[in-house]
Amino acid sequence: MTENAGIGRRAVLRGAAWSVPVLAAAVAVPAYAASGCADFSVGGAGIVATGSNYTATFGVNKAGGAQPLTGWSLVITLVPKAGGPSITVPAQTTSGTTITRTNLANGNVQLEITGATGTTVSFGGSFTGGYTGSAVWTKGACQISKGIDFGAPIVPFSGMSATLNAGTHTSAYLAGTASFTPPAGVAAVTNATLTFSVQQKPNKHVLIGSGPTAATVVSGAGWSFTSASSSGDTVTYVFTFTGSTSAGSTSSLSFRLNGSGSIGNGDFPVTIGGTRTLSGTQFVTVTPTVTTANW
Known part of the structure; x- marks a missing residue:
């Protein structure tokens, strides 16, 4: 093969960009496909950061009126961004429902809230760095979720x-x-x-x-x-x-x-x-x- 045979005998990849968009913040996923779930969606503001503090507000909405959360369970998964972030989580929601925190082996933080009453679950605390993740409500075969992205950028x-x-x-x-x-x-x-x-x-x-x-x-x-x-x-x-x-x-x-x-x-x-x-x-x-x- 001669020096000019074909394009790019010495192929160049130098300076190539490898990229991915940042996870979208707090996007509600409507209308879960399972039977009996079509009218449900996740409400609330998700997790909102203010300085070094955060507030978490999640709810379950239904077309024609809000539904009580009794019988639903909520699992929040927080995925750390760069910088070794940390977060404090109270033992209970503002309505007194227990929050179970688990620090997973992969560095994620998992929060479980089960048997809440009313239409909204809320709590707050302090944090450093930033997190992405999701909040997933489950009731029987029905699951609906909301994306999470707060704090420092990746x-x-x-x-x-x-x-x-x-x-x-x-x-x-x-x-x-x-x-x-x-x-x-x-x-x-x-x-x-x-x-x-x-x-x-x-x-x-x-x-x-x-x-x-x-x-x-x-x-x-x-x-x-x-x-x-x-x-x-x-x-x-x-x-x-x-x-x-x-x-x-x-x-x-x-x-x-x-x-x-x-x-x-x-x-x-x-x-x-x-x-x-x-x-x-x-x-x-x-x-x-x-x-x-x-x-």
Whole structure:
């Protein structure tokens, strides 16, 4: 393969942005699909931060009039943002219903309130940092939920790197790696989605563009190959992380993009496409250090 054969013999990923939008604050989810729940929705203001204090107000509404909360249970899950946040929770709601707090192993805080009466549950306390999460009401088969996002914004992630290398002329695959290291003060990363695309030379398609054999995870605890899809000369790959990586630790993925023919030789150049994202609960914007080999 000559220096000018194909676009981007030395493919460039440098400066790519890996991003995910911040969880929307306190969004009510209407009309749960289970029988008998169609008229219900979550009311109240959710959790509202004022300085270093917060107020929590949740209710269950029904079309045509508010319903009593007797028989409902409420589970609030608070997911820490960056910065090692903390939160105080009273033993009871303002109406005297018990609040059971559980500090989960993954760093989340779970609050359970069961058997409340009236139309609203409320309580308050102090906090540092910030939290995302959800408040889920349950009564029998009926569940309705409200998103939570309050306090400090998620700090931009750092420590992301990736590599994509061509296999040998007879190996029929592209070898790649990716890794991320959560910085200090961030809760353990328990989910992430890596998406990227590669572009083949027109009319020289050798990569498998769809199906379970399109790519393979060679190594990487918690990582799995999710999907591949083709559009013209471009193949887009998705890998999913469902493990747990704590601050200061590194999650590493090694993968192969499978194909046929002599991938990377003069007749079949492959270059990096425009899609490159790493998304997940703790990710906002990442500028990784990314390198590629000669193809």
